[in-house]
Amino acid sequence: MKTTITVVAVLALSTSLAIAAPGEGKRGKHGRHGKGAQGQRFLQKLNLTDAQQAQIKQLRESFREQNKAAFAAMKQTRTDMKAAREANDSGRLEQLRGVAQSQREQFKAKHEALNAQILTVLTPEQRAQYEALKAERKARRGNGAEGRGNRGQQ
Numbered sequence: 001m002k003t004t005i006t007v008v009a010v011l012a013l014s015t016s017l018a019i020a021a022p023g024e025g026k027r028g029k030h031g032r033h034g035k036g037a038q039g040q041r042f043l044q045k046l047n048l049t050d051a052q053q054a055q056i057k058q059l060r061e062s063f064r065e066q067n068k069a070a071f072a073a074m075k076q077t078r079t080d081m082k083a084a085r086e087a088n089d090s091g092r093l094e095q096l097r098g099v100a101q102s103q104r105e106q107f108k109a110k111h112e113a114l115n116a117q118i119l120t121v122l123t124p125e126q127r128a129q130y131e132a133l134k135a136e137r138k139a140r141r142g143n144g145a146e147g148r149g150n151r152g153q154q
Contacts, residue, residue: 045133046126055121063114070110074103 043056064071077100084093119127 042133042137046122046129048122048126052121056118059114059117059121063110067107067110070103070107074100074107077103 043053048056077096081093081096081100084090084096119130122130
């Protein structure tokens with residue numbers, strides 16, 4: 001009996017350790033390749049000079065710094081929505097959905113402004129290649145991106 005209990009305990013412990021173990025290499029909090037990796041790979045295809053890479057890096061860092069409050073507000077709204085959903089507070093949830101939609105629209109406008117700034121760093125040939133890559137990615141994604149805006153409306 002003691003051996004059976006010991007075996008079960010060891011098996012349970014090893015299983016829980018295997019599940020709780022951190023991912024290897026590139027896996028992490030933000031998916032398969034980490035934060036911003038897709039955008040980085042996208043820009044690598046443009047054969048940017050070191051100066052262009054530095055300018056774009058500075059633009060992105062500045063964007064993150066300027067929008068820290070907006071990111072925090074969006075995160076807080078998501079947390080509040082989750083709490084309202086768990087509390088079955090439909091009135092509060094509807095109010096927060098409106099706030100979240102407004103925040104998404106504001107963020108989208110800010111992100112488009114960032115992309116416009118990044119485009120000014122590119123040469124005309126790189127801009128043309130950028131637009132071609134963007135169209136290719138949009139065609140690959142199809143309609144899948146359209147449904148993502150409704151995640152909070154469950």
